[in-house]
Amino acid sequence: MTRLVAASASPGAGAVESRLQWRGGATDLWPLLRVPADMSAVADALATGLPDADVVLGPDPGGVLLGPPVAERLRVPFAPVCRDRRFFFQGPHATVTAPTGDGELWAHAAALPPGTRAVLVDDWTESGGTLRAARALVDSAGARLVGVALLVDCLPEDVRRLLTDGGTVVRALARPEARRGDGISAAGARDADSGGRDRSPNRSAS
Numbered sequence: 001m002t003r004l005v006a007a008s009a010s011p012g013a014g015a016v017e018s019r020l021q022w023r024g025g026a027t028d029l030w031p032l033l034r035v036p037a038d039m040s041a042v043a044d045a046l047a048t049g050l051p052d053a054d055v056v057l058g059p060d061p062g063g064v065l066l067g068p069p070v071a072e073r074l075r076v077p078f079a080p081v082c083r084d085r086r087f088f089f090q091g092p093h094a095t096v097t098a099p100t101g102d103g104e105l106w107a108h109a110a111a112l113p114p115g116t117r118a119v120l121v122d123d124w125t126e127s128g129g130t131l132r133a134a135r136a137l138v139d140s141a142g143a144r145l146v147g148v149a150l151l152v153d154c155l156p157e158d159v160r161r162l163l164t165d166g167g168t169v170v171r172a173l174a175r176p177e178a179r180r181g182d183g184i185s186a187a188g189a190r191d192a193d194s195g196g197r198d199r200s201p202n203r204s205a206s
C-alpha cells in the first residue's frame with residue numbers, strides 16, 4: 001500500500017499517517033476508531049480551519065463514523081448522507097457518477113433548509129463522484145457546501161477546481177506519498193489486488 005503523508009504537524013494528521021490502511025479497496029478506519037485518543041485528535045484536526053457552518057454532512061459509511069465528532073466540535077447538528085434511499089426517500093438526492101459504478105446519495109428532508117451552510121466530512125475520495133453528487137444534492141436543497149474535510153486527499157484536480165471555484169474550502173489530514181500527476185493515480189493508493197469497486201445497490205461487501 002502506498003504510504004500516507006501527514007498534511008500538517010497536528011496529532012490528528014499524524015494518527016492518520018500512522019494508522020489508516022486500505023483493505024480490499026476501501027479505507028480501514030478500525031485502527032483509528034479503536035484508539036479513543038487518536039479519534040479525538042482526528043476529529044479535532046478535521047474540525048480545524050473549516051468555514052462557519054450550520055450542519056455537518058457525512059456520506060455513509062466513512063462520513064457517518066467521522067462526521068458526528070466533528071459536528072460536536074463545531075457545535076452544529078450532524079446529518080447522514082446515505083447511499084440507500086429507504087431512510088430519506090422524500091429528501092434531497094443526487095446521482096453519484098463514478099467509474100466503478102453509479103449510485104445515489106440521499107439526505108433527510110429537514111437536514112438542509114434553504115440557506116444552510118454545510119460542511120462535508122469523509123474518509124477519502126477516489127473519482128470525486130461522491131463529492132460532486134454531494135455538491136449537487138446540497139445545491140438542489142438551496143443550501144451551500146462551504147467546506148469539505150477529508151482524512152486522505154486523493155481528489156482529482158477537476159473536482160477540486162469545481163469545489164474551490166464555487167467557494168468550497170477543501171482540507172485533508174493526509175495524502176498518498178506520491179500524488180496524482182506525480183505518476184500515481186488515486187487508485188494506486190489502494191491495495192494492488194483490490195480490483196474495481198461496485199457502487200450499485202446490489203454490490204457485494206468488500
Ligand SMILES: O=P(O)(O)OC[C@H]1O[C@H](OP(=O)(O)OP(=O)(O)O)[C@H](O)[C@@H]1O
Pocket residue numbers: 025026027059060061062063098122123124125126127128129130131197206
Ligand atoms: O470519490 P469517489 O469515487 O466517489 O469515492 C469516494 C467514496 O468512496 C468511499 O465510499 P464507498 O461507498 O465506496 O465505501 P467504501 O470505500 O468504504 O466501501 C469513500 O468513503 C467515499 O465516500
